[in-house]
Amino acid sequence: MNNKTAKAYPTKTFFVTMITRDITFEDCIFDLIDNSVDGASRSEGKHPINLDNRADLSKYRISIVASSDKFSITDNCGGMTLNDAADHAFSFGRRASKAYDAYSIGVYGIGMKRAAFKLGRRINVRSTFTDTDDSRTTFAVPIDVTEWLSNDDPLWDFDIDDAEHLDENGVEVVVQKLTREAQTALGNPGFIENLRRMIARDYSLYLKRGLNILINNQVIKGMPIELRKSDDIVPMRDNYEDELEDEGSPEDNRVSVEIIAGMAAPPPESTEPDEKIDGEKGFGWYVVCNGRIVLAADKSAVSGWGTSDWPQWHRQYTGFIGIVLFTASNAAALPLTTTKRSVDVSSNIFIGARLRMRDASKRWIAYTNARKYNLANAKKKEDKAAVISIQNVENQPTIQLPMIPKKRIERRANVHYSVPVSKMKQLAKGFGSIQMPYREVGLKSFEYAYEDLVEDE
Ligand SMILES: Nc1ncnc2c1ncn2[C@@H]1O[C@H](COP(=O)(O)OP(=O)(O)OP(=O)(O)O)[C@@H](O)[C@H]1O
Ligand SMILES: [Mg+2]
The missing domain is CATH 1.10.1220 (Arc Repressor Mutant)
Structure with missing residues (x-):
């Protein structure tokens, strides 16, 4: 036997170039917003962010300033403590011993580092917080990535410096020496506009509770998610408790699931491909994990379309919105992907929910078929439905849709042809x-x- 050992510790380059590869700039920036949101939840006393949450988050503010030479995000959400920074905030991956923050979005212990590395080479994280002796304390962790990389011998640690206070308790992350790709993205007004729209949509539950998010000093208004309701048209709202099949205590594996679905707009009058309709964009399934939308308006196999016993999305189904909310004290039990841009379809929690989602989708599909045989009657009923916010949907086990009396109509022939x-x-x-x-x-x-x-x- 020789007495050599095979070295297995990771390289710094791995963390700087590999883990930043399979994530978009938008999702990296979302990781930083998630951390601020978690800070606000911590300051508010960690309540589940579901539709019944009535927390007032209006005193919290997250401000992003982005241009082709600098990115910064500043919050007043309470800050991270010196102990947080020294013990775990800058390590790659959560320590097994670290107790989780209840109802957080953060789970893996990678988001902040991945975002900063993806964006640039000069990073400064500054935090102001109230220490245990009630004094306001500020520290900064400056990272020169190129210099840090040049020495692949551990030490991996970053220095912690004294710094000037931020205006309010919170965290500021500044990234300079942007990567070439980040310069292109952040310097593009189209990118910023898309980011604004995505924030309005994916943080809509938090924005509804008053949280302020700004991009380049412009306040972002949350996108309302609404359904229609009348005597004949009633959205469903159902909830149940589930448990992740995993090691760990039942307490740590528990997930609350709530499903809301129904008509958000009348379906299109015609599904002819050359017929203009308002757009199918906002319709489909939404998945929310601890208050954050991770999948929006999904029409793909992820939310079930085109899988067994469930047809592929068709423009005929336009008008349907379903929302499934997963809420867990231990975020590790949520069916999240690591980029928080989709769901883990192998999670037993998600598989269980999808069975119920299928039932809702199928009722809608059946209705859009039935209404074709008496469109005038269906439209009259649809017009009577009023708009309600998802928060106001009442408990109801299944979607209720109008019974459309079938008018005898001749079979019809559809004709398509092309001419000059x-x-x-x-x-x-x-x-x-x-x-x-x-x-x-x-x-x-x-x-x-x-x-x-x-x-x-
Ligand atoms: N804006 C912030 N306010 C307060 N604490 C923060 C802030 N940003 C980061 N932290 C601290 O740094 C830690 C590490 O953040 P990071 O995003 O890397 O991992 P995470 O949020 O724990 O998990 P995930 O990888 O799922 O995001 C957080 O758990 C939190 O303690
Ligand atoms: Mg995080």
Whole structure:
């Protein structure tokens, strides 16, 4: 036997270049927002963020300033303590011994470091907090990534310096010497606009509770998630407790699940591909983990569409919104992916929820089929439904939708054909207007030929 050992400890490069690869800039920035949100929840006393949560978060503010040469995020959410920083905040991965923060979004112990490394090479984390002796204390952790990388011998530790107080207790993360990709993204107004829209959507439950999030000094208004309700049209709201099948105490594995689903808008009148409809964008399934939307308007197999006994999404189903909220004291029990941009479809918690989600989706699918046979009647009923916020949906085990009396109608033939645009326009002109929609030109030519060849026989 030789007395060599095989070295297995990780390299710094692994953390700087590998773990930053499979995540978008948007999701990295979300990791930093999540940390601030967790700070606010901690300051508020850690309540589950579900639809019944009535916490007032209006005194908390998270401000992001981004340009092609600098990124910063500053919060007044209480700050991290010197002990937090020294013990665990800067280590890669959560320590097994670290007790979790109840109802947090943070779970893996990687988000802040991954975000900072993805964004740039000069990082400064500063925190002001009230220490146990009631004094305000501030420290900073400056990281020069290039210098840190140049020495792959452990020590891995970062120095902690004294620093000037922030205006309020909270954390500030500043990243400079941006990576080339970060310069391109953050310097693009389109990127910033998309980020603003995503924040409005994915933090809508927190924004609804008054939390202030700003990008480049502009306050972000939360996107309301709403459903429709009338005597005939009633959204479902159901909840149950589940437990992650894993080691650990039942207490640590418990997850509360709430499912809300129904009609958010009437389905489109026509599903012809050339018919303009308002857009299918906001519809589909939403998944929320401890208050944060991790999957939005999903129409893919992740939320079940196109899997066994469940058809693929079709524009006919436009108008449906379903929301499934998973809330757990121990965030490790949530069906989250590490980037927090989707769900872990192998989680027994999610598989259980998906069975109920299927039932809701199928009721909607059946309704969109039935209404085709008496559209006028269906539309009259749909028009009567009022808009309500998801917070106001009452408990009801299944979606209720109108019974549409079936009108006897002839089977219909759908026709698709293509002809040169120039000829189509000439014919439209012949029918009286060169602007006439192609569909109408088609119908008119059918009627013209029908009158001539069939009715005049
Ligand atoms: N804005 C902040 N306010 C207070 N504490 C913070 C803040 N940002 C980071 N921290 C502290 O740093 C720790 C590490 O953050 P990091 O994002 O790396 O991991 P995490 O949030 O624990 O887990 P995840 O990888 O799932 O995000 C947090 O657990 C928290 O204690
Ligand atoms: Mg985090």
